[in-house]
Amino acid sequence: MRIKQISVSGLFGIFDHVIPLNMDDRITVIHGPNGFGKTAMLRILNGFFNSQYSELETIPFSKFCVDFDDDSNFEIIKNYDDSENIENNIIFNFYQPNVEAKKWLYTPIKKNPSLTLSAEDISLSWYNLSSKLKSKKELEWLKELKNNIHLRLIESQRLLNVFPNHRSKLSDDRRPSLFSPELTREIMRMEDKFDDRTPSILSTVSAYSDELAKLMQDKFKEYGTISQSLDRSFPMRVVKQQSLSDITDEQLRNQLNELEETRSRLIEVGLLDQDENSEFQIQPQDIDESTKNALSVYVEDVEKKLNVFTEIATKINLLKKIINNKFSYKEINFSKEKGFIFTTLYNSSLSDSKTLSPTDLSSGEQHELVLLYELLFKVEPNSLVLIDEPELSLHVGWQVQFLKDLQEITKLADLDILIATHSPDIIQDRWDLTVELKGPVK
Incomplete structure (x- = not known):
């Protein structure tokens, strides 16, 4: 409906x-x-x-x-x-x-x-x-x-919100610099009145960073639970496995290579830990009928394990792609411990890079990050999302790209979007998507 x-x-x-x-x-x-x-x-x-x-x-x-x-x-x-x-x-x-x-x-x-x-x-x-x-x-x-x-x-207004029972308050090292010292002191004064059971006033980017870390941890725990279950029954299933003559050695090697590529992508976005022993090469002479049976069970098991990450990995990859294409001299990565990780990119030398807190981002960067995170991680499929003034604090170049990014997200997340805007740069050449609100006929 x-x-x-x-x-x-x-x-x-x-x-x-x-x-x-x-x-x-x-x-x-x-x-x-x-x-x-x-x-x-x-x-x-x-x-x-x-x-x-x-x-x-x-x-x-x-x-x-x-x-x-x-x-x-x-x-x-x-x-x-x-x-x-x-x-x-x-x-x-x-x-x-x-x-x-x-x-x-x-x-x-x-x-x-x-x-x-x-x-x-x-x-x-x-x-x-x-x-x-x-x-x-x-x-x-x-x-x-x-x-x-x-x-x-x-x-x-999406950069500062009240989050119920959040585990951290807006500490000095996480306060968005876009707020004046007077407003920051007022926020601190209000927080001092609250105990740990009271909703906290917190920078939205900080809260979402913590939230993503928790989502990643939950998926990793789910991965571990499925792994334990499959590993316990692996020997029995190998013994019971029937001959798989319809699977060629080449097909099996391709499946193994695809799994390693998937694993590498999950490591890259922080969902899996680096495991130096995870990769191995299968030579043609190493595959006999019994080995093929064992490897086919192994392939099925790893696919089931890694499928746990499919949805969240797809969303993280799209978020990473959009952010890294827009943010100047900054790169976003992710970890299960911290959520968002930003580093400066002044040159190619890693020794010269600097790690930034999400609240070190500019107001425009925070607006973009919050908007994208909301669309990708906070909204159920088949939802109608209402976005008020997406152009706030965004450079004209980002406004021009906004609808194109939004189209990618709507396809991935299966959303309908209704936007209220003043900006012709948001609309660009897509006036076919617009409805103009007019005054009463005189």
Whole structure:
């Protein structure tokens, strides 16, 4: 189930917008003057699908509609005036072909402290306009609808975030230099109030570096578990292996070479440790029928072990390719202990290189790294990703390359993208992907 169009009426009491999504190219770019509601559209959409109803309450609009590719559609209607004159009610209408419409009223009762209600009424938020039934919890059909649409918002403010129960606070050697000394001292003051169980204010690039290290460690543990299981049963499976006359010696050698190449690539991106004894050469005279059987079992086992890394290795490789093509005089590598590892590249001499913390990167480099990491590692397949102002702090050359990089990522991660931007450099010659937000007709 995919979203094919969103529309709004009465946004800020002024604007009516219709935004069809590009279903084939999977990238849609909305642009328009400041104040026309680009960010607001993303926030309303995110507020509904991620149950952040305060967004729906605070952003002024009359009606917001989401059309799906199965011909169903959803309406959010605000400021419904019922018989009790409760303000800020929100009606949710869900229409499906050949199915009775679902119409429910959501009442943010905390907005009406002067209203006289029973204790039971105060605890109820949902009201069925057809059957007059009430519900204390978010509705099952509404949860199911949201479960069918995975949506993530990447906000314009993305370099500093609050991370729950993160293992490290924003220590002096990891603080982004882009913040003023005054702001840094204020952050430190706020952190001093927190204990280790309280969410920490942390540089996003530092948090994501730690997170990637943990992902890599988890995959390595999974690799070890599978290896132990296969190694225990290896002798028995070799003994039981039937003759494999249909596999030639050359095919077997090619398979072994491919495994070594895969292993080398995984070592290069930090997922496997260097093992000097892992490579061996098989000579034609060394392969007899019994050896062939043992080696064929070995090949199957190693393929199963290394397949654990396929997805994460593909994503790391693409992240590495994009970053190293863009960052000047810096190179990114990865390790299971540290996550991101940056080194300077002033010349070819390794002795002159310097290791950098992720927070030593410029604000533009951090924006690029955070954006790419979010898209590759934080978003489920078949999601709709909302990106607000991807051009922030990016050099014009990086903006020009942005859509091309995004197309590679959407193919790999199987995503739909909706972008809000002011930058024509982001769009380049792809105006066919754009929707312009316009003012009311005078």
